[in-house]
Structures are given as structure tokens and as C-alpha cells.
Amino acid sequence: MIRETPTHGSPGMKISQLRSFLSVVKHGSIRGAARALGLTQPAVTQSMRELETSLDVPLLQRGTAGVELTVYGKSLARRASVIEREIERAIAEIQGIRDGNSGLINIAISTAVAMQILPKAFATFRSRFPDVEVRLGEASIPNALPKLLDGTIDYMISHMLPDSLGSWAVERLYRASMIAVARAGHPVLSSTDLAGFSEWEWLLPYDDESAPALVRQLFAQSGVPPPRKVVRCT
DNA sequence: GCCAGCGTGCACCAGTAACG
DNA sequence: CGTTACTGGTGCACGCTGGC
Numbered sequence: 088m089i090r091e092t093p094t095h096g097s098p099g100m101k102i103s104q105l106r107s108f109l110s111v112v113k114h115g116s117i118r119g120a121a122r123a124l125g126l127t128q129p130a131v132t133q134s135m136r137e138l139e140t141s142l143d144v145p146l147l148q149r150g151t152a153g154v155e156l157t158v159y160g161k162s163l164a165r166r167a168s169v170i171e172r173e174i175e176r177a178i179a180e181i182q183g184i185r186d187g188n189s190g191l192i193n194i195a196i197s198t199a200v201a202m203q204i205l206p207k208a209f210a211t212f213r214s215r216f217p218d219v220e221v222r223l224g225e226a227s228i229p230n231a232l233p234k235l236l237d238g239t240i241d242y243m244i245s246h247m248l249p250d251s252l253g254s255w256a257v258e259r260l261y262r263a264s265m266i267a268v269a270r271a272g273h274p275v276l277s278s279t280d281l282a283g284f285s286e287w288e289w290l291l292p293y294d295d296e297s298a299p300a301l302v303r304q305l306f307a308q309s310g311v312p313p314p315r316k317v318v319r320c321t
Numbered sequence: 322g323c324c325a326g327c328g329t330g331c332a333c334c335a336g337t338a339a340c341g
Numbered sequence: 342c343g344t345t346a347c348t349g350g351t352g353c354a355c356g357c358t359g360g361c
Contacts, residue, residue: 103349117328130350132328154328 102174104141105167107134111147112164116154165237172238190219195226195234197245199292204244204260248300265301281309288316 110120111131121131139146146160156164179190196205201223209221226243234240235255246263267284269275275287285306291298299317306313 116326126350128328129330129352132330133349136329 104134104138105170107131108138108146108160108163109167109171111135111154112156112160112167169238176238176241190216191222192219192242193222193224193240195224195231195240195243195245197226197292199246200244203263246298248304265298281306281311285311285314286316287314288318289314290318290320292320 107120107124107126110123111117114120114123117128117131117135121128124131135147142159142163144159145157146163147154148157148160176191205223212219212221224240226240226245228243228245228247231240231243231245232255235243244260247257275284278284289302291302299319303313
């Protein structure tokens, strides 16, 4: 067994310390964290002290009503939760290798994509990986990206414009076309240029950021102000 | 002043790895 | 195989603070 001996100012964090720390964060007190972890309060206190010593910064502001996170504690809390999820994922992956194709995958998927490709894709996936637990959730780019970042979800499948997510690993699954729809006989149908479209109310999907971006891009390319009256709906 | 709830300090114990 | 060192835990006493 390899043990790390933390020294002053030399980070040597242990998984148990991070778990204790996250429990303290969750419960707002060392005692509450200890209860939740099935440990005694001195054990958690000692763990927190060692963590602070190893990082050489205070993580908690102790008080009579409990503890509060310092700026360092808040930073570590964000990272620690990612680490914890990665550990859980690693355990699931190892168990999957050991037991066969089991495991857990979290996917955020936009409604439009779900309607188009999910039934067939999922059937194929399920036939190949019958024991994998799949958790699907609705995706809108603004709320899915933070979840991708913190590890809550593994993949997001959504419509988007090319190169709109430069800092992310993106794989194009298929190309999609967007069309504008108006009721039969709507006055906008008699418009001969794009300017005639901008004055009308536009209804754009709520969970698909590419639609409004595409509309803005289209109008900008034509030198026409984008529609001001926009409603986003699910 | 008393009490409750909090964290801290210290002694001690059990399990485990390293070593001769 | 016995000893030693280390880690991580418990139990208890204590001090601090806020509320009544």
C-alpha cells in the first residue's frame, strides 16, 4: 500500500479527506458531516485540519453555528465534487470491465434531437450494451455546459452552429436544415426580402441555441436588423 | 448564570504494511 | 513471525459562543 505523507505547503490530498470536506460543505457543520459519514466529529475535524495543512490555506471559517467556506474552500468544493464524480465513474467503469458491459452514462439531449435520432440510436445502443444504466435529460446549451464541466453529464447532443463551441470536444453526427414556418396566407409570405421578415413575431425553440444564433447570423449577413420580437418556447 | 451546540486537544485502540 | 511505525478511528474533557 502506497501512502502519501503530506508536508506543509505540499498538497497530498486523500480521497477520504475530500469526501469529508464535501460532507462538511453539504451539511454546513463538521458534526453534521461526521454523522452523515458515520464517523465521529474529531475524526472529521482532524481530516479537515490535515487537508488545510496540506494545502497551506484555510478552507473553513469555524463558528459556533457551524462552518462557512473560505474563498479557498469554495474553490476546492467545486473541484472536489468533480473529483468525487470522476471517482464514482471510474469505479463504475472498473466494475463494468469486471462484470461485462455494465456502467452508467448521463446524456443531455435536446428535444428536437431526441425526436429525430434517439429512438433508433438508443435501440442500437441497448442491443450492444444491455446492462448499462442510461440517464437521459433535456439539454439546453446554457444549462448543459456547466453540467458537462462539473461532470454531472457525460455527453450533450444538441443542434449547434459549426465552430460555436470552440473550446469543447465536438463531434458532428449529422447535418440539419432549419426552415421558417408561417401559416398559410400570412402576410410575411408576400415579403420579397429579408427585411420583411424582421418586423414579425418570431417563435424560436427554447432548448436549441443554434436557432436564434442562426437567425442573427442570417440577418447580419444581409445587413438587416434581426427580429426584435422573439418568443422562446419549449 | 446556565445551557446547548460547536470545534479542539489528547490519550488510546485496532488494523496494516514494512522490516529484520 | 514478532516488532515497529503509521494511519485512522473513538472517547472524553475542555473552551468558546449565543440564546434564554
